[in-house]
Amino acid sequence: MLxxxxxxxxxxxxxxxxxxxxxxxxxxxxxxxxxxxxDGWISILLATLAALLIARLAVSLSLRFPGKTLFQFxxxxxxxxxxxxxxxxxxxxxxxxxxxxxxxxxxxxxSAFMPETPIIFIELLITAIAAYAVRNGLEVFTRxxxxxxxxxxxxxxxxxxxxxxxxxxxxxxxxFEYGAVPVIKGAVMPAAWMGEIVTMAVLIPYLSRAxxxxxxxxxxxxxxxxxxxxxxxIDIAIFGPEITAGWLxxxxxxxxxxxxxxxxxxxxxxxxxxxxxxxxxxxCVFYWAxxxxxxxxxxxxxxxxxxxxxxxxxxxxxxxxxxxxLDLFDFLGRYWGPYALTIFIAGIPLLLLAVAAAxxxxxxxx
Amino acid sequence: MVRFIKPFKxxxxxxxxxxxxxxxxxGEHREGDVxxxxxxxxxxxxxxxxxxxxxxxxxxxxxxxxxxxxxYFAGDERIKLAIVYMDGMADKIQITAQIxxxxxxxxxxxxxxxxxxRARALTTIKKLLPIQHIEETNNLGKAVDAVLSGDTxxxxxxxxxxxxxxxxxxxxxxxxxxxxxxxxxxxxEAFVETIRVNLSLxxxxxxxxxxxIEMMKLGRVTKTDVAVVYIKGIVNDKLVAEVKERxxxxxxxxxxxxxxxEELIEDSPWSPFSTVYHTERPDKxxxxxxxGRAAILMDGTPYALTVPVFFVEAIQNPEDYYERSVYSSxxxxxxxxxxxxxxxxxxxxxxxxxxxxxxxPTALLLSLAxxxxxxxxxxxxxxxxxxxxxxxLREAGIRLPRQVGQAVSIVGALxxxxxxxxAGIIAASTVIVVALTGIASFTFYYSASVxxxxxxxxxxxxxxxxxxxxVICGVLTILTHLATLRSFGYPYLFPVAPFSAGDMKDVVVRxxxxxxxxxPRLIGKTDPRxxxxxxxxxxxxxxxxx
Numbered sequence: 001m002l003x004x005x006x007x008x009x010x011x012x013x014x015x016x017x018x019x020x021x022x023x024x025x026x027x028x029x030x031x032x033x034x035x036x037x038x039d040g041w042i043s044i045l046l047a048t049l050a051a052l053l054i055a056r057l058a059v060s061l062s063l064r065f066p067g068k069t070l071f072q073f074x075x076x077x078x079x080x081x082x083x084x085x086x087x088x089x090x091x092x093x094x095x096x097x098x099x100x101x102x103x104x105x106x107x108x109x110x111s112a113f114m115p116e117t118p119i120i121f122i123e124l125l126i127t128a129i130a131a132y133a134v135r136n137g138l139e140v141f142t143r144x145x146x147x148x149x150x151x152x153x154x155x156x157x158x159x160x161x162x163x164x165x166x167x168x169x170x171x172x173x174x175x176f177e178y179g180a181v182p183v184i185k186g187a188v189m190p191a192a193w194m195g196e197i198v199t200m201a202v203l204i205p206y207l208s209r210a211x212x213x214x215x216x217x218x219x220x221x222x223x224x225x226x227x228x229x230x231x232x233x234i235d236i237a238i239f240g241p242e243i244t245a246g247w248l249x250x251x252x253x254x255x256x257x258x259x260x261x262x263x264x265x266x267x268x269x270x271x272x273x274x275x276x277x278x279x280x281x282x283x284c285v286f287y288w289a290x291x292x293x294x295x296x297x298x299x300x301x302x303x304x305x306x307x308x309x310x311x312x313x314x315x316x317x318x319x320x321x322x323x324x325x326l327d328l329f330d331f332l333g334r335y336w337g338p339y340a341l342t343i344f345i346a347g348i349p350l351l352l353l354a355v356a357a358a359x360x361x362x363x364x365x366x
Numbered sequence: 367m368v369r370f371i372k373p374f375k376x377x378x379x380x381x382x383x384x385x386x387x388x389x390x391x392x393g394e395h396r397e398g399d400v401x402x403x404x405x406x407x408x409x410x411x412x413x414x415x416x417x418x419x420x421x422x423x424x425x426x427x428x429x430x431x432x433x434x435x436x437x438y439f440a441g442d443e444r445i446k447l448a449i450v451y452m453d454g455m456a457d458k459i460q461i462t463a464q465i466x467x468x469x470x471x472x473x474x475x476x477x478x479x480x481x482x483x484r485a486r487a488l489t490t491i492k493k494l495l496p497i498q499h500i501e502e503t504n505n506l507g508k509a510v511d512a513v514l515s516g517d518t519x520x521x522x523x524x525x526x527x528x529x530x531x532x533x534x535x536x537x538x539x540x541x542x543x544x545x546x547x548x549x550x551x552x553x554x555e556a557f558v559e560t561i562r563v564n565l566s567l568x569x570x571x572x573x574x575x576x577x578x579i580e581m582m583k584l585g586r587v588t589k590t591d592v593a594v595v596y597i598k599g600i601v602n603d604k605l606v607a608e609v610k611e612r613x614x615x616x617x618x619x620x621x622x623x624x625x626x627x628e629e630l631i632e633d634s635p636w637s638p639f640s641t642v643y644h645t646e647r648p649d650k651x652x653x654x655x656x657x658g659r660a661a662i663l664m665d666g667t668p669y670a671l672t673v674p675v676f677f678v679e680a681i682q683n684p685e686d687y688y689e690r691s692v693y694s695s696x697x698x699x700x701x702x703x704x705x706x707x708x709x710x711x712x713x714x715x716x717x718x719x720x721x722x723x724x725x726x727p728t729a730l731l732l733s734l735a736x737x738x739x740x741x742x743x744x745x746x747x748x749x750x751x752x753x754x755x756x757x758x759l760r761e762a763g764i765r766l767p768r769q770v771g772q773a774v775s776i777v778g779a780l781x782x783x784x785x786x787x788x789a790g791i792i793a794a795s796t797v798i799v800v801a802l803t804g805i806a807s808f809t810f811y812y813s814a815s816v817x818x819x820x821x822x823x824x825x826x827x828x829x830x831x832x833x834x835x836x837v838i839c840g841v842l843t844i845l846t847h848l849a850t851l852r853s854f855g856y857p858y859l860f861p862v863a864p865f866s867a868g869d870m871k872d873v874v875v876r877x878x879x880x881x882x883x884x885x886p887r888l889i890g891k892t893d894p895r896x897x898x899x900x901x902x903x904x905x906x907x908x909x910x911x912x
Contacts, residue, residue, distance in 0.1 A: 010865065109835055114721070117832065125832070125839050129846060136850040139857075143849040144842070146863035266725050269834055276838045 002295055002303055005139035006208045009216055014149045015142055016197060016220030019285045022152065022278020023104060024193045024228055026251050029235045031333045034245035036186025038172050041232045043186035048225030050187065051194035054345055055217035061353045062201040064362030066210060070201035071293040077356045086348060087297050093344045094290040095310065097196075098283060099317035100328075100336070102127060105279045106318065107325040112252055113272055123318055126276070130283045131311045134291055135304055138206055141284040148277040155270050156227060160234060162258045162267075167237040188337035190228060195345035197221055202289045248329070287314070407507035415446055415523035418506075422450050422519075425510050431455075432513065437466065439522075440473040445487045446523035450509075455516035457535025464496050465518060465531055484524040491522060492529060499532035514589070534562075541567070546812065547647050549685040556646045561591050561665035567648040568595060568663075572655065576600070582613065584627070584664075588620040591665040592627070595651075600658050600885070600893045608854055609660050609673060623667045631673075633852050638817045641853035643675035650684045658890040674853035674889065676860050678873045680814035681705060686876045695875035701810045702874060708807035709818045709844075712749045713829035713837050715799045719745040721833030740790040746830030748792050752800040753822065755782050760804070856888050878902075 007015070032040040065073035070090060075083030105126060106119040114122070133141040176183070200217045204210050235250040238257060244250045255271050291310055295303035322328040341347075356362050406425060411418050419434065426432035431453040439445035447469060451461060473494050492500065503509055504527040509519045516534035541563065544556035557564045565579055576598045584592045592613065596606050612631040621627055628642045629635065645651060646668040651661050654672040662671040681701040686694040719738070723731055741748065759778040766774055783801070786792040803822070807815045821844060828836030851858035861869030866887045871877035880901035884894045 008864070114833060114835060117835075121832075122835065125836075129839060129843050132843070133846045133849075136846075140846060140849045143857065143859055143863035144846050146865050147845060147859070148842075269722070269725060272834055273838050276835065277842060280842050 002301070003138055003206055003292060005137045005142070005206055007138060007142050007203075007206060008208050009212045011142045011146060012203060012207055012212075012216045013220045013223070014145050015203070015281070015285060016200065016216065017223050018145045018149050018152075018278055018281040019199060020194055020196055020220075020224045020282075021227055022275060023101060023282055024190065024224065025156070025231055025278075026108060026249050026275060027104065027332065028190050028193060028228060029232050029244055029250040030247055031189050031329075032186045032232060033236060033241045033250070034186075034333065035189075036183045037178060037241040038174075038236050039176060039178075039183045040186055040236060040241070040244075041172070041229050042175075042183050044190050044225060044229040044232050046184065046187040047190035047194055048221060048229070050191040051197055051221045051225065052218060054191075054195045054349075055197045055200060055221050056214070057346070057349050057353060058198045058201045059204065059213045059217050061349055061356065062204045063210065063213060064356055066363065067205050069205055069292065069296060071296040073362065074352065077352050077359070077361050084297065086352075087293065089348070090344065091290055091293045091297060093340070094286050094293060095313060095317065097340070098286040098290060099314050099321055100332070101279070101283055101286065102314055102318040103321060103328055104332075105275070105283070107328055108249060108275060109272070111325055112249060112268070120315070120319055123315055126280060126283065127311050127315050129280060130287050131307050133280075133284050134288045135307045138288060141281060141288070144284075145281045148281060152274045152278050153227070155274060156231075159255055159258070159267070159270070160230065162260060163234060163238060163254055166257045167234060169237050171237050171240045172233065188341065189333060192337040192340040192345065194221060194224055194228075195341055198345050198349060199285065199289055201349070202292065248325070287311070405507075406510060407505075409506040411504050411506055411509070411521075411526045411528055413524055413526045415448060415521055418521045418528070419448055419450075421506055422509070422513075425506075426450075426513075435466070437470055439469055439487060439491065441470065445484055447491075448521045449518050450513050450521070451518040451533065452513055452516060455514075455536050456518055456533045460497075460533050460535065461518050461531075465520065465533070468494055468496055488522050488525045488527065488529075491520070495520075495529070495531065497531045497533070501530040502527050503530060504528070511589070538563070544646055547645060547650070547684075549683070549688070552685050552688045553647075553649045555648060557648060557663075557668035557670060559666055559668060561593060561663055564648070564663050564668070564670070565593060565595070568652060568655075568661075571648060571652040572597065577655070580610070582610075584613065584616055584618070585621045586617070586619045588622070590621050592621070593663045594660060595655065595663060596660040597655050597658075600656065600890065601660055602658060602889065602892055605658075605674070605854060605889070606660055609662065613662070621664065624662065624664050624669045624671050627662060627664065628671055633854065634850075637847065637851055638820055639677070639848065639851060639858070640813045640817065641673075641675060641851060641858060643672045643679060643811075644669045644813065645672065646670070647684055653684065653687065656896075657885050658892065674856040675858075676853070676856070676886075677814075677848055677851075677858050678860075678862065680811040682811075682872070682876075687879075691876050691878040695877075698874060698876055704806035704809040705814070705818065708803050708815065709822060709825065710837065710841070711799055711803035711806065712753055712822060713825040713840070714834075715796070716745045716749050716826055717829040717833045717837050719795075720830060734793075734795055737793045737795055741793045742791070744830070745793075745796065746826060748796045749800065750823065750826055752782075752786075752792060752796055753803070753826070756800055756804045757819070860888050861886065 028044070029040065032043050036043040062068075062070065062073070065076060068076070071087045074086045074090075077083065078086060102123050103119075106123040109122045110117060110119050130141075133144060197217055197220060200213060204213050207213060207216070231251060231254075235244045235254055238254060239247070239250065247253050252268060252271050255267050258267055287307075287310065291303040291306045294300075294306050294310065300306070322331060406421075409421070412421075419436070422432075423434065433451055433453050434448060435450075436446065436448040439447055449461065449465060469491060473490075488502075492502070501512075503512075509528045509530065512530040513519050516536060518531040518533040520529040520531060522529070538560045539558045541555050541558055543554040547556070555567060557567065569577060569579075574597065578596055578598050580594045582592050582594070583589045594606065594609055594613065609631075613627070616627070616630050618626065618630070624644060628640070628644065631642065633641045643654070651663075651670050651672060655661055659672050659674065662673070664670075681698055683697075683701070686698060689697075718725055719734065726734065738745075743751075759774070759782070762774055762778075763771070783797050787794045787797055807819055821840075825837065825840045828840045830836075832839070848859055849857075849863060857864055860866065861873060868884060869886050871882050872886075879897070880903070883897055883899055884890065885896050887894070890896075
């Protein structure tokens with residue numbers, strides 16, 4: 001058995017929320033506001049809807065092949081070599097995505113808190129912790145997340161309450177000022193983010209009760225969508241669409257707005273805690289998926305020997321992918337959405353499901 | 367000749383090889399003859415008293431505390447007896463009054479009309495011994511073990527067996543108040559060094575035949591009594607099997623403290639955190655047993671081990687359950703915050719003062735800056751030096767003779783604290799943080815406090831090099847490590863992760879007893895129900911009001 005861990009339904013929901021929310025919380029508002037202006041929250045709702053469909057798709061596909069991960073059932077659907085090729089694509093995607101995340105992570109810490117520290121040092125530290133967690137298996141970072149996520153969500157809620165005095169709901173008006181097209185455009189990137197729920201197809205074999213997978217995926221998506229939409233509304237209500245789009249990290253500035261009774265201020269440390277802790281879990285999930293996938297692709301008995309090499313690749317890629325934080329943002333805003341969404345999140349799973357149905361592979365979807 | 371000696375020597379505990387230079391002296395010659403090439407463990411006793419005594423004397427040669435006493439049954443020279451016991455291990459009054467007196471003086475009076483013969487002597491003697499527990503054996507090894515445990519062995523001439531008389535009695539400490547785990551309210555007694563006393567303390571608290579005490583001996587040389595204690599029907603049988611299995615694996619010459627056992631049975635030997643709980647409070651052990659845990663007690667130490675342990679037990683204290691729940695919950699919060707302070711206090715201070723001054727309110731920042739202006743060292747060096755000084759003081763405080771205690775505390779507090787600040791070597795704020803951290807680390811379970819004090823130093827280095835980011839990474843590393851830990855197979859972070867809503871009643875808060883209806887979910891599965899529902903007290907109904 002490559003991965004001996006089993007996780008419960010609540011643990012899985014928490015994990016899937018942590019996999020999306022902490023990064024999205026920080027980056028999505030800026031990009032969405034840029035495209036959809038004050039209607040960004042509608043974009044988020046649209047994206048949530050899309051993510052629900054994607055979750056449905058991934059889970060249905062996965063449930064046809066009980067006990068098999070995404071990396072295994074491709075072979076069953078497409079045959080040995082085409083399947084292996086598709087699996088390799090997914091492994092690439094997980095590594096690439098994770099490298100982007102590590103880079104986002106490093107960029108955030110460096111630009112917001114420690115401008116003089118070399119980014120590689122920040123990334124090295126977090127990758128090392130992630131490697132330690134991944135080496136110890138799914139259950140370990142799931143348990144870490146069980147402690148971390150309630151703290152994150154708790155502090156987000158507290159922050160939301162604390163910034164209410166700064167909000168001006170009139171900023172959200174007028175609705176649909178520029179029509180529906182910008183709103184749909186704005187939904188692409190959050191959809192790509194929330195579509196990472198496709199990772200359920202890797203996780204399902206390790207659920208203690210696989211039949212709950214549909215509910216788990218839906219619950220995680222709805223929680224994520226809710227928090228993202230609320231953040232979007234608040235950012236726009238505080239800053240207005242122009243300024244929000246101009247910030248690199250609107251959520252950070254949102255916290256900087258907190259001034260309560262002259263002593264409760266400058267709570268950015270909380271934001272850093274949220275981001276580092278949540279980012280760690282997110283990196284762990286994709287890191288684990290990449291390690292597990294590689295081991296299954298190579299038909300190894302254990303993925304542990306792959307953890308360190310993968311970490312080195314991650315780190316190297318995260319440094320070489322982009323020249324600057326602006327390049328990173330440009331890539332994320334312009335290319336990431338279509339790239340991830342059309343190929344990995346919707347495209348291939350849809351194809352797989354179609355082929356599986358046509359060739360009659362796997363059991364009926366649960 | 368050497369061929370004969372070797373197996374005997376191998377049979378002797380702790381003597382694998384014959385000592386050098388004892389090639390073939392006359393003494394060894396005799397040993398070889400007496401034991402005829404067999405170890406004492408499977409050597410049977412002889413009907414000849416002289417041979418039995420010779421064997422015992424050979425085993426106990428150069429043991430000046432082994433006492434041999436030969437006498438006649440009722441003064442009758444036909445029936446020769448001998449007792450062997452260890453001076454200081456056996457109760458002399460009992461030996462004199464109940465063994466020797468009844469056999470030498472009282473015997474003829476009781477057994478007047480029966481004719482005493484050598485053949486019937488053993489049965490008669492067994493009838494005549496007013497001892498609460500006797501045992502017959504024909505094995506030399508058992509007789510030797512009995513003598514070493516403080517029992518008295520009685521040999522009867524003409525019979526190839528010996529009677530082991532329970533006569534253990536030695537000097538020991540009385541049951542006293544716990545020295546290390548104090549409580550304002552609650553039982554004061556603590557375990558002592560004698561396992562029998564300790565077991566009786568437990569039995570007095572749990573008067574149930576389900577309280578099982580399984581004895582075993584550990585230590586090839588020391589042959590220390592070790593007891594595995596659990597409550598059948600509450601404990602998970604697999605846990606008991608696992609405990610016994612791990613204890614059975616131990617092959618060591620000596621166990622002098624439960625710490626030896628702890629290190630040999632824990633799940634993660636390299637972790638800074640202990641996955642075995644130790645306590646000297648019987649009430650604590652009883653509570654642990656009642657939650658479905660198993661305890662390991664050992665002769666010679668007042669510290670008992672309990673397994674499995676969860677990390678949250680660090681902030682639990684027996685007194686929480688004796689005081690009212692609202693107050694206990696508040697105190698528990700104090701302990702939780704102390705735990706955080708004692709891990710993060712100095713590192714957060716270093717991070718904020720060095721990298722994140724903007725997080726401080728301006729007035730505080732100015733006052734801090736003014737204090738630190740004259741200090742020649744960076745905050746990291748200052749804090750590490752002071753923390754280390756505190757560790758020195760703490761260690762000295764434990765080891766120093768009581769008479770010089772005052773001198774050290776005066777020197778420690780005044781010189782290191784006050785003078786260092788006055789001289790401008792250390793900022794006053796650093797001293798405050800270090801002192802607070804030091805005090806905070808004593809509010810919770812001592813073993814966890816040791817781990818956390820140890821982890822404080824790497825945390826400080828992380829804070830000094832990477833600021834808040836380093837601190838957060840450090841905390842996440844510790845958290846990840848805690849998530850990997852298991853105690854006898856049970857996840858260490860239970861009930862927080864894996865989360866168990868019902869068990870959160872006894873983590874950050876201590877819910878009233880009428881709410882905690884169930885034992886901890888993971889360990890108390892066998893008999894989950896602790897009490898009846900609906901026990902919440904309330905004033906009497908209208909009819910009974912005065």
